[in-house]
Amino acid sequence: MNIFRNPEIQKSLLVHLVIAILAVTAGWLHDKYTALYLLLFSACYILAHYLLTRSRYRKLKQLSSELDAMLHNNTPIDFQRYQEGELSILESELSKMTLRLSEQAAALANDKQFLADSMADISHQIRSPLTSSNLILTLLMEQELSPDRRRQLLRELTQLLSRIDWLVESLLKISKMDAGTIIFKHLPVSVPELLKRAAEPLLIPMELREQTLEITPVEPQKQNADSPQFLGDFTWSMEAILNILKNCMEHTPVGGAIKVSFSQNTIYTKIIIEDNGPGFAKEDLPHLFDRFYKGKNASEHSVGIGLALARMIITQQNGTLKAENRPEGGARFILSFYDLFQN
Numbered sequence: 001m002n003i004f005r006n007p008e009i010q011k012s013l014l015v016h017l018v019i020a021i022l023a024v025t026a027g028w029l030h031d032k033y034t035a036l037y038l039l040l041f042s043a044c045y046i047l048a049h050y051l052l053t054r055s056r057y058r059k060l061k062q063l064s065s066e067l068d069a070m071l072h073n074n075t076p077i078d079f080q081r082y083q084e085g086e087l088s089i090l091e092s093e094l095s096k097m098t099l100r101l102s103e104q105a106a107a108l109a110n111d112k113q114f115l116a117d118s119m120a121d122i123s124h125q126i127r128s129p130l131t132s133s134n135l136i137l138t139l140l141m142e143q144e145l146s147p148d149r150r151r152q153l154l155r156e157l158t159q160l161l162s163r164i165d166w167l168v169e170s171l172l173k174i175s176k177m178d179a180g181t182i183i184f185k186h187l188p189v190s191v192p193e194l195l196k197r198a199a200e201p202l203l204i205p206m207e208l209r210e211q212t213l214e215i216t217p218v219e220p221q222k223q224n225a226d227s228p229q230f231l232g233d234f235t236w237s238m239e240a241i242l243n244i245l246k247n248c249m250e251h252t253p254v255g256g257a258i259k260v261s262f263s264q265n266t267i268y269t270k271i272i273i274e275d276n277g278p279g280f281a282k283e284d285l286p287h288l289f290d291r292f293y294k295g296k297n298a299s300e301h302s303v304g305i306g307l308a309l310a311r312m313i314i315t316q317q318n319g320t321l322k323a324e325n326r327p328e329g330g331a332r333f334i335l336s337f338y339d340l341f342q343n
Contacts, residue, residue, distance in 0.1 A: 012049075016049065020045075129164050140154070173239075182316075191229065199245055211257065212257045218263035231337075232317040237314075252276060271336075273335070280323065289308050291304065320335070321335050321336075
């Protein structure tokens with residue numbers, strides 16, 4: 001490596017030579033022995049400076065080569081060899097950079113694997129109802145089909161198409177949240193009105209299952225008292241609670257009951273949704289909010305994204321969602337919103 005190609009080294013050498021010439025000239029004016037002494041001193045100084053600079057540049061070149069090997073071959077670097085002067089500062093920054101690069105590489109690998117698994121799950125979830133739909137359409141084309149059988153097949157086809165529509169809509173919502181393109185509103189949300197609106201789409205299915213839905217505050221509200229509120233997005237919050245209520249409905253037996261209670265204190269607003277179904281298997285509890293996870297007691301038509309979507313919506317509104325088994329049996333979901341609306 002020819003360090004004299006470096007413009008900084010050239011300038012440094014020129015400055016040292018000018019100083020040496022001036023020193024030798026000044027010494028010559030005094031006497032020749034002083035001039036000779038200054039000449040030897042300047043030569044030794046310039047040589048020592050050159051040797052130290054060359055040694056430092058060799059270490060920089062070695063470090064550059066190791067960085068290139070790390071970036072292309074994933075070869076680790078032994079930074080302990082560079083513990084001196086300004087190289088120690090460079091070592092510190094490079095250590096941080098390599099650590100971040102390693103973390104990013106691991107995160108990208110995990111994201112890639114997660115994307116592949118998600119695509120496989122999505123294709124499977126959509127392919128199943130599509131296959132059933134094609135089969136029903138084939139049966140509907142038969143001319144000898146009785147009116148009753150035709151109506152039954154049409155009802156099944158309608159259910160399958162509704163399932164596909166819900167699945168695609170939910171996946172689009174999740175992908176938008178992952179991309180950060182959804183902006184949640186920050187407005188007062190009335191908890192009683194939120195629960196009422198969220199339960200409306202399920203009232204008829206619950207009636208067909210002979211299930212009851214009870215929505216009550218934890219403590220009776222005082223006359224003229226304001227109902228519990230929090231700051232959030234009414235529409236998205238309704239989507240989250242609807243998915244939780246739907247999960248409870250699907251796991252509650254015929255004639256069962258679903259209870260919803262709510263309360264508010266100076267720190268948070270709490271909503272508790274409970275059912276008297278079989279509850280959660282112990283091994284399912286850590287994975288209930290994972291995408292496409294189907295628990296031991298999952299229904300036949302369960303997809304495994306409703307609860308995942310609910311938690312994403314709630315956490316992005318400064319809230320928390322957790323699930324547990326009731327001591328007396330059944331499931332319990334606890335929602336807490338920490339952005340309170342002060343009247």
